[in-house]
Amino acid sequence: MEYxxxxxxxxxxxxxxxxxxxxxxxxxxxxxxxxxSLVRVLSASGSIALKEGTxxxxxxxxxxxxxxxxxxxxSDQGPPRKYYALTAAGRQLFxxxxxxxxxxxxxxxxxxxxxxxxxxxxxGGRAKGVRQ
Amino acid sequence: xxxxxxxxxxxxxDYLERVRAQLRLVPAVExxxxxxEIQSHLYDAYQQMPGQxxxxxxxxxxxxxxxxxxxxxxxxPGAMVRSGARRNLPLYVVxxxxxxxxxxxxxxxxxxxxxxxxxxxxxxxxxxFATVGSILLVGSLLMLLGAVRFLLxxxxxxxxxxxxxxxxxxxxxFWDRFSSSEQALMLxxxxxxxxxxxxxxxxxxxxxxxxxxxxFVLAFDWMRRGAQRIRRGLHRGPRxxxxxxxxxxxxxx
Numbered sequence: 575m576e577y578x579x580x581x582x583x584x585x586x587x588x589x590x591x592x593x594x595x596x597x598x599x600x601x602x603x604x605x606x607x608x609x610x611s612l613v614r615v616l617s618a619s620g621s622i623a624l625k626e627g628t629x630x631x632x633x634x635x636x637x638x639x640x641x642x643x644x645x646x647x648x649s650d651q652g653p654p655r656k657y658y659a660l661t662a663a664g665r666q667l668f669x670x671x672x673x674x675x676x677x678x679x680x681x682x683x684x685x686x687x688x689x690x691x692x693x694x695x696x697x698g699g700r701a702k703g704v705r706q
Numbered sequence: 707x708x709x710x711x712x713x714x715x716x717x718x719x720d721y722l723e724r725v726r727a728q729l730r731l732v733p734a735v736e737x738x739x740x741x742x743e744i745q746s747h748l749y750d751a752y753q754q755m756p757g758q759x760x761x762x763x764x765x766x767x768x769x770x771x772x773x774x775x776x777x778x779x780x781x782x783p784g785a786m787v788r789s790g791a792r793r794n795l796p797l798y799v800v801x802x803x804x805x806x807x808x809x810x811x812x813x814x815x816x817x818x819x820x821x822x823x824x825x826x827x828x829x830x831x832x833x834x835f836a837t838v839g840s841i842l843l844v845g846s847l848l849m850l851l852g853a854v855r856f857l858l859x860x861x862x863x864x865x866x867x868x869x870x871x872x873x874x875x876x877x878x879x880f881w882d883r884f885s886s887s888e889q890a891l892m893l894x895x896x897x898x899x900x901x902x903x904x905x906x907x908x909x910x911x912x913x914x915x916x917x918x919x920x921x922f923v924l925a926f927d928w929m930r931r932g933a934q935r936i937r938r939g940l941h942r943g944p945r946x947x948x949x950x951x952x953x954x955x956x957x958x959x
Contacts, residue, residue, distance in 0.1 A: 653749050654742070
């Protein structure tokens with residue numbers, strides 16, 4: 575059972591990591607953010623608990639792949655902030671990934687409903703609400 | 707550190723140095739930019755963190771931010787190596803305990819047996835050459851006595867009278883049947899036999915030395931190869947672990 579528990583945790587972590595990148599792109603899709611503000615927005619949803627520092631490897635990868643652009647902006651409250659915004663390529667990719675994600679969610683829900691044909695309607699409905 | 711109380715500034719500086727240490731393989735320009743970004747984040751988070759105790763606030767901020775290794779993951783090729791190694795740490799610990807309990811004693815025992823065998827062979831060789839040397843020495847003395855008996859019979863008689871040369875009664879009775887020159891010839895013949903045996907022993911010893919040297923070289927070569935295999939295994943292990951971890955997570959480092 576310990577192995578199962580460990581495997582469950584590992585899979586949940588992988589799942590969140592995979593989705594986190596899409597979530598970051600989703601936030602940047604609607605406006606530019608610096609690292610801390612991005613974390614605040616993501617944490618405000620309450621669905622993903624993350625170490626704040628883990629956002630930077632994601633931003634680094636997106637930057638390296640040309641999906642985001644960044645610029646330093648002076649702040650009157652402290653050190654300068656590095657703002658990120660999706661590039662055109664990033665926006666296009668996000669649109670495509672969102673569609674893929676939607677398909678995956680529906681696939682997961684469909685399999686889940688097939689395995690549990692009754693008595694789970696309420697949770698299934700809540701699962702549909704994952705995509706915002 | 708600007709904008710922080712002194713103690714908090716020291717904590718932040720220490721944390722940033724730890725991050726910088728993790729980024730040692732990254733170009734300096736990228737290091738500086740990344741550290742500026744983290745510094746900015748920590749400052750904002752610290753300002754937003756509620757509480758009265760400054761140190762407790764910054765510690766909470768750093769706790770939420772994560773360990774430097776997590777923060778630099780993805781910017782560093784070796785980041786996943788450390789991550790993978792951490793995940794397999796219990797396995798390495800168990801492996802280490804097994805090696806300590808069984809591997810090292812067995813390995814040390816095997817090496818001890820090997821060294822003991824080599825030492826025993828070396829001892830046999832030394833004893834062999836000591837015997838051969840003794841035979842040659844006896845042959846030389848007999849040759850000298852033969853020469854004395856043949857060339858200086860008076861000296862021989864004096865040595866017998868003084869007790870330097872003693873011959874037992876049965877041998878003396880046999881020995882006295884021969885003339886002095888015949889005795890000298892017999893001594894020289896016996897000395898020649900000893901000398902031949904000694905020289906033959908030396909000749910055989912040459913092959914014994916070669917054989918033992920071959921065994922020594924073989925043993926030391928075997929040990930050297932074993933040590934190289936172990937070293938290669940130790941170097942290869944973390945890379946394979948990293949490769950497996952990267953494959954399993956599907957992460958691009």
